[in-house]
Amino acid sequence: MTEHVQQGDVGSTTVTIVDPALAARAESAAAALAAGQVASKLTAQDATLWGPAAEPEASIRLSWTTLHRSSRPLIGEIETLRAELRSEGVERVVLAGMGGSSLAPEVITGTEGVALTVLDTTDPGQVADALAGDLDRTVLVVSSKSGGTVETDSHRRIFAEAFREAGIDAASRIVVVTDPGSPLAELAEKEGYRRTFLADPNVGGRYSALTAFGLVPAGLAGADVARLLDQAAGVADALAADSPDNPAIRLAAALGAAHEDGAEKVVLADTGSGITGFGDWAEQLIAESTGKEGTGLLPVAVEGPQAPGFADHGADATAVAVGPAADGAQISVTGPLGAQFLLWEYATALAGRLLGINPFDQPDVEAAKKAARSLLDRPEGGQAQEPAFTDGAVQGFGVTAANLTEALTGFAGQATGSGGYLAVQAYLDRLDDASASLLRGELAKRTGLQTTFGWGPRFLHSTGQYHKGGHQNGFFLQITGDAEEDLAVPDRPYTLGTLQLAQALGDGQVLAEHGRPVLRLHFTDRAAGLAQLVAAVQEAIR
Incomplete structure (x- = not known):
């Protein structure tokens, strides 16, 4: 120092x-x-701090500054429900949520060392693994601010059917966290779900760690959420000081x-x-x-x-x-x-x-969702693309190359020296295919570029906004793969595998419309394809 x-x-x-x-x-x-x-104006929820254009959105997004106080009543409510569930032998908590509905609970429970199964994926293998757990002792927390998140709704439908098939009253095993008046809140009332927690609607998803979205799933899993609020309260006055x-x-x-x-x-x-x-x-x-x-x-x-x-x-x-x-x-x-x-x-x-920007909106997030929905409306046509090459267990799309090494060499050569960044987007199982994350370090080391790694579609609710709205100097490596077994989504005309691929293709389409290079590599065999890709990165990029 x-x-x-x-x-x-x-x-x-x-x-x-x-x-x-x-x-x-x-x-x-x-x-x-x-x-x-x-600082004091922010604490007082002054919506004028970011200029007139941001004021309408900011005026309904600032309640997070006082959550260390306003979320206190949740502590007793969570503990009461947890005690009820445990008295019935229900101790396993599965969370269906995306972005702000899952990231904070995962950090909280991971830090405290308590078990929480997080479903923020459309990968059929990962969802199947969660279903394979002991349903007799499982409660599903369905968490969505808008109430219409397609991934979360799919998880809810799949688990509800699995509960019923196991002879379990599905409504008694589903807990909802959502905003007042959302479609999910209305559905929860109609279906008679076990409990609905209504979060403060004046808090955006990414600022919601200390709302019901962060506290309910973490608290039901056994995290000490009262201590979490105490920690926030301990620094609140200092953060409000000018x-x-x-x-x-x-x-x-x-x-x-x-x-x-x-x-x-x-x-x-x-x-x-x-x-x-x-x-x-x-x-x-x-x-x-x-x-x-x-x-x-x-x-x-x-x-x-x-x-x-x-x-x-x-x-x-x-x-x-x-x-x-x-x-x-x-x-x-x-x-x-x-x-x-x-x-x-x-x-x-x-x-x-x-x-000089509005930190409370996300104007580019919806574009990828719309593109994915469009592909779901015509899944055969939307996904019947011909690969530029097939090299072992890897197919390449969006590139002019004869094989994997040539594709990676060209992609890396285009990015290196650009001053931009690489983004690896893996639409795979983040548990069974966890070794894919090693690609981040390998590519960063070999190209000298800052390199991010995101699991799809999870990152669409996170860095996806920056990819389309931030500095336009990203280079995108998408990884998709065949699943051993697919999962149908009850009462929907698509499977999880179809949805997962549509999300990848939809986001790739929007990125391409922004003029950004997108190389998609598809594994016809995930284990073999991943090993082949790692080896090719080491060979092609030196």
Whole structure:
């Protein structure tokens, strides 16, 4: 550390700007934010902070600033329901939810070491594995803010039928979390589901960690959600303070100053925080909030401080340690999970002000959904594409190449030196095909580009907004694969496998319309195709 290190410290919650040059650049931005009283205005839910165009949306999206108080009544309600379920022998919690409805509960339960089965996928194999669990002791939490999320509705239909076929009253095993007046709320009442938790409608999905969306599934699984709210409450006053030492002001100022100097990527590595999977949650918050109007901060969640892209980051990225500072880190953020949730929400909203965008809308998310729905309406025509090549267990689409090595060589050559980023999008089973995530590090190391990895369609509810709305310099590697067995969606004219492929093709179509290169590789045999791809990456990109 040097005398230039700047730190916002609130008990055990700190933001330290380790890099002296970045600290100096952030100082004036922090002072301006403090002088403008933006922290206290944000806490007071002042919707004018992001300009007139953002005001209508911001006015109905700011209740998250007081959730550490307003969510308190949920604690007893969750514990009562959990006790009821356990008295009936129901101890296994399966969560059907996408984006903000699943990322926070997964971080909370992972950090506390309690079991939660998360379904944020349309992969038939992964859903089948969840169904294979003990249904006699399973409760399904169906979580959707809009109430119309296609993935979540599919999961609900599949599990309801499985409960009935097992002789279990499906309604008694389904708990709903949704917004008041949503189609899901109406359905829950009609079907007589076990319990419906209505969340605060004035909180957007990615800011909903401390609402019913984050607390109900985590609490039913056994996480101490009261402690989580206590942690947030412990830092709330400091985050509302109009001071350059406010940790959220400090973090927002640093990210804004770095972006102004061309560091449009934010590389997140856990350095011993004790929090499990925090980067995945922060990824959605940052990408969806800032990635629009051709600007934004691209979050890159990496495997650790030694991973490619962190210590060796270039001038286009800011390395942030979630935990103590590590080699290469420019910023270090420490604190317990509840405090970090609130800190990053404040900082991201303030960074949106510095970037001149509305951090509460997601104007480009719907495009991929519409394209997927269009393909579902004509699944045969939409998916009957001829591959450019077939090489062993891998078929290539969207490329002029004779084989896999040639396709990867051309793709990497196009991206390398562009100043952009690579995005690996794996429409696979994130449990059985988990080794696909190794591609992120391999590609980052070999191309020198910041490289993200997302499981499809999960990332569509996260970084998908940035891909279409942020800096238009991404290169996209889609991976799809044949499933050993498909799953029908009851009362719907498609299977999960059909839906999964339609989502990949729909997003690829929208990216192509934005002029972005998309290489899709399809595995006719997943295990063989994945091994072949890893070997080809090592051979083709040196």
